[in-house]
Amino acid sequence: MIRWRRGEVARIRREWSGAMEIEVSTEEGLVRALAYPALVGRPEPGDTVLLNTTALAMGLGTGGYAMVVALPNRLPKDPQGPGHLVKARYTPLQATVLGADEQDSPFHEALREADSLDGMPVVVADLHSALPAILCGLYGSRPAGHEEVRVAYVMLDGGALPAWFSMSCARLRETGWLDGVVTVGQAFGGDVEAVTLHTGLLAARHVMDADVAIVTQGPGNLGTGTRWGFSGVSAGEAVNAASVLGGRPVAALRVSEGDLRKRHIGVSHHSLTAYGRVALAPAQVVVPELPGDFGSRVAEQCAPLAVRHELVGVPVEGLYEDLADCPVRLSTMGRGLDEDLAYFLASAAAGRHAASLLS
Known part of the structure; x- marks a missing residue:
């Protein structure tokens, strides 16, 4: 189901809105990995990261990345603010967001x-x-x-x-x-x-x-x-x-x-x-x-x-x-x-x- 790997961030390759592409050193060599800072925090060189390498190992078309699941030694702060919609529900990375249609929304x-x-x-x-x-x-x-x-x-x-x-x-x-x-x-x-x-x-x-x-x-x-x-x-x-x-x-x-x-x-x-x-x-x-x-x-x-x-x-x-x-x-x-x-x-x-x- 999930292929887990542990690695160390070697360098940051590039960033765009909401995402970071990093290079991670693992037992199997260097891999490209993708992190979403809003979910897992911002990885920096030297950080230990837990990776999901399933799609990478399968060679999927959009699976050219390992996915950063967590920075176990440097967890992000708890989220602040409203938001009661849960997305990616009942998965290990379920996240709360503020839905435009929910009761606390200004819309x-x-x-x-x-x-x-x-x-x-x-x-x-x-x-x-x-x-x-x-x-x-x-x-x-x-x-x-x-x-x-x-x-x-x-x-x-x-x-x-x-x-x-x-x-x-x-x-x-x-x-x-x-x-x-x-x-x-x-x-x-x-x-x-x-x-x-x-x-x-x-x-x-x-x-x-x-x-x-x-x-x-x-x-x-x-x-x-x-x-x-x-x-x-x-x-x-x-x-x-x-x-x-x-x-x-x-x-x-x-x-x-x-x-x-x-x-x-x-x-x-x-x-x-x-x-x-x-x-x-x-x-x-x-x-x-x-x-x-x-x-x-x-x-x-x-x-x-x-x-x-x-x-x-x-x-x-x-x-x-x-x-x-x-x-x-x-x-x-x-x-x-x-x-x-x-x-x-x-x-x-x-x-x-x-x-x-x-x-």
Whole structure:
């Protein structure tokens, strides 16, 4: 279940908002480790650390790190302040946070009877890597009079639980491309915490005053190669939540020309299942107008979704330039912009369509 190791901090490699990458000396040699200071305290060179090396040993895609579980010789001080929501519940690192929707929150009254997103566009995608690409399309296609668009990222708990894990989120916040992060369900570490996706979306609208919300899971998609065993089914559930709250759900397709797995070539079965089977409410499904036979294949694969959803063709001209100017590195499953251009164009096209809904 858990592979435990003890080590000594050799050096601090780098830091970003909420996280530290360190190098730890263990009996098996040097390893890269990740620490969340809000949970375990701030490790310094010479500190003894307890590590969870399970994902590192398994070679998981997002498991290139050992995780710091504790600094046993220098425990952090007890937390101060309000907060009664427990996240990562009943695990050894369960943590209390102040939820926007709980009674002690200054936003409780605003959310107590909140029931509508007031038509706010909600862009839904499968993978966390779609987030910056959607923003590229959104900001590159803003209509006149909407130069100052407020965007909230609502992070689901299907992947990483701590929002701090995402270097992209930290950088997008620094550049002003994101006005805030809302962590929902068991996810935590956002600018705003919420119990459910529904209150998370309402918090994006009524607490952050967002014009657009983007919903994806955190980094670390889980898939098993089965029809239903993948964490991206939550994309369909997000469409339902956005719809029931009076938002305008926009479905971004997971499209790939570079994935070696047959089930993800063209339109991924993740999108076809999430939007075709899980999403019971209608959405605007953005179909990127990609060139050539591959574009025709994508359009053909999407056709069955028209039974429930509105298929919206979106041109991709000019989106490459928008993507090339992204303030964070674009990468999905280890592939960059030019290695899987179709993936990023499809995500950016969803952002472009969301921008058109602001006019």
